[in-house]
């Protein structure tokens with residue numbers, strides 16, 4: 001018998017289940033590189049349902065309880081008196097979504113001697129202290145690809161929203177009941193002809209490049225693994241050897257690198273100061289890649305023309321977080337990867353991982369971040385274990 005603790009975001013304020021806008025979602029069987037979508041033995045939900053909140057339970061309760069396991073679901077995750085902290089000491093498995101991260105710090109992992117598996121329902125396991133997971137033999141696995149395209153679409157939407165000044169223009173006709181054309185267009189440009197750069201051309205970054213190409217922009221990127229020459233040629237990509245070189249040569253910068261020691265607080269005043277005046281940043285990777293105050297100051301001074309994304313730190317951010325109110329922002333809560341379409345895939349992915357682990361079978365290599373006391377699978381390619389014993393995303397900052 002295993003105890004599984006799932007930390008999920010709170011239910012909708014109007015109650016659960018919500019009234020769904022559509023009756024079904026498309027069936028996606030495989031991803032752009034040929035990897036198959038999650039294939040658990042069965043699922044106990046209808047794809048298209050809201051699964052990522054507490055009442056949605058990722059559709060896991062019937063399956064786990066039918067096998068005699070215990071499932072605890074809570075959204076109460078922060079501080080020493082939280083339900084998460086109370087349930088952790090005898091937990092075998094923790095499931096969390098990056099949207100509502102259950103920060104598995106080194107201290108918390110030390111308090112959970114039975115913990116063997118941390119599942120990220122989604123992508124991005126920086127909320128787990130990976131060094132502590134390595135040290136304590138905890139396997140970390142995520143549902144690779146499950147929401148990559150969801151995030152790429154959100155990124156392109158936010159690029160267009162910023163460059164075309166969409167949100168203020170919408171507000172002029174709705175909240176403000178106006179017809180203020182001059183006010184709306186005073187900051188509106190076409191994307192066509194600009195240079196758009198992507199930091200990290202992994203699953204999401206490459207999908208963003210492919211979606212931006214038809215807008216007839218000049219495309220550029222950097223990544224610690226350079227893409228194959230045929231892909232660079234097909235997309236017409238300019239490669240830059242490092243992030244600073246890319247940042248100073250683009251008009252629009254999209255961030256898709258994981259939060260690792262090299263990217264933690266990378267965008268400070270100095271780096272942003274080297275960018276072209278009036279650049280836009282869209283960051284759907286992780287909030288802690290930015291120095292919060294430096295972004296605010298750059299928006300205020302006009303060095304940045306706009307900032308958007310859906311990632312913050314901590315999550316949830318306080319009511320007075322300056323990105324909520326700074327001008328020219330297109331921020332959303334961390335929702336890009338939690339569309340109903342994505343939830344069906346990552347809930348099935350979480351079940352597939354659990355089915356394998358409970359049966360003592362190997363977890364798919366592409367789902368692994370840490371296994372056997374080292375970075376493994378996707379983790380070995382995309383993550384860096386920090387040498388100083390701290391993992392930036394798991395600090396709860």
Ligand code: NAD
Pocket residue numbers: 122123124125145147148151199200201202203204205222223224225256257258259260262263284285286310311334335336337338378381382383
């Ligand atoms: P991926 O593993 O496919 O790609 C990551 C890429 O980053 C790899 O190509 C890797 O080489 C590159 N990289 C790593 N460190 C780098 C560095 N220091 N400099 C340059 N390149 C570096 O991952 P993905 O599926 O594309 O996801 C990327 C990130 O997006 C995740 O780690 C996560 O933080 C974030 N994400 C956000 C959401 C959301 O809802 N907003 C959802 C999913 C993922």
